[in-house]
Amino acid sequence: MSKVILVLSDGLRYDTAVAGMGYLGHLVEAKLASLYKVTGELPSMSRPMYETVHTGLPVNTHGIVSNLVVRLSTQPNLFQLARQAGKTTAAAAYYWFSELYNHSPYDRIEDREVDDESLPIQHGRFYTQDDYPDIELFATAAMLVRRFSPHYLLVHPMGMDNMGETHGANSSEYRNHSIRQDMWLATYLTEWMERGYCILVTGDHGINADGLHGGTTPDVREVPLYLIRSNDAGKGDTHEVVSQLQIAPTICKLLDMDIPKTMKAASLV
Numbered sequence: 001m002s003k004v005i006l007v008l009s010d011g012l013r014y015d016t017a018v019a020g021m022g023y024l025g026h027l028v029e030a031k032l033a034s035l036y037k038v039t040g041e042l043p044s045m046s047r048p049m050y051e052t053v054h055t056g057l058p059v060n061t062h063g064i065v066s067n068l069v070v071r072l073s074t075q076p077n078l079f080q081l082a083r084q085a086g087k088t089t090a091a092a093a094y095y096w097f098s099e100l101y102n103h104s105p106y107d108r109i110e111d112r113e114v115d116d117e118s119l120p121i122q123h124g125r126f127y128t129q130d131d132y133p134d135i136e137l138f139a140t141a142a143m144l145v146r147r148f149s150p151h152y153l154l155v156h157p158m159g160m161d162n163m164g165e166t167h168g169a170n171s172s173e174y175r176n177h178s179i180r181q182d183m184w185l186a187t188y189l190t191e192w193m194e195r196g197y198c199i200l201v202t203g204d205h206g207i208n209a210d211g212l213h214g215g216t217t218p219d220v221r222e223v224p225l226y227l228i229r230s231n232d233a234g235k236g237d238t239h240e241v242v243s244q245l246q247i248a249p250t251i252c253k254l255l256d257m258d259i260p261k262t263m264k265a266a267s268l269v
């Protein structure tokens with residue numbers, strides 16, 4: 001049965017990823033991965049884009065119009081659809097994901113670690129601090145893979161966003177962090193590929209030189225999409241520009257799930 005891991009690197013710009021993430025670049029060169037440039041939806045803010053990536057819907061339809069909208073998703077989303085299809089779900093992610101799909105508002109004691117088959121995110125490990133170390137987050141995700149073999153796993157590190165907001169995107173701190181993420185990911189990606197996972201690596205939005213995002217310019221809008229399929233050759237650098245709305249239907253297809261009518265954009269596979 002098909003399994004998918006989505007690595008949603010918060011604040012990962014397209015140009016920074018392509019320049020700094022050498023192992024992912026190697027997979028592209030070796031045609032073990034396909035690289036796309038994604039035009040992000042607007043506003044280029046986190047919580048609205050978490051919901052867009054998971055529903056395939058624009059903000060005006062799903063209603064999570066800013067980071068300040070704190071409520072559960074009301075739209076068909078990847079976690080809910082996977083559960084309805086009898087699949088196992090997991091996430092190592094910022095607590096806003098718990099608020100969108102499990103329980104809102106977040107209770108930092110009760111919601112922090114959950115293993116509950118009735119929840120949309122059955123195996124959840126959530127953090128609340130923007131400087132939570134990515135290396136710990138990746139290890140938690142790798143634990144979830146080994147312990148639960150989830151059909152759908154969300155891996156959501158905050159390091160790029162935190163470095164970008166602290167130092168600006170035109171900084172060695174931001175750029176060098178993409179190299180570190182790539183290095184930490186390399187080992188785990190290898191194990192996950194061996195376990196038969198399809199893996200997507202993308203960002204929710206970029207970040208600008210002033211250390212902010214939310215607007216409409218390419219620096220905050222363009223993010224990469226690396227698509228690694230377990231049993232299929234990649235296309236290398238496709239030079240294609242795709243829509244962020246295509247990610248959710250693509251994951252449905254990779255999970256062998258019916259694409260709901262709400263997801264109108266085309267799957268990439």
Ligand SMILES: [Zn+2]
Pocket residue numbers: 010011045046047161204205
């Ligand atoms: Zn974000």
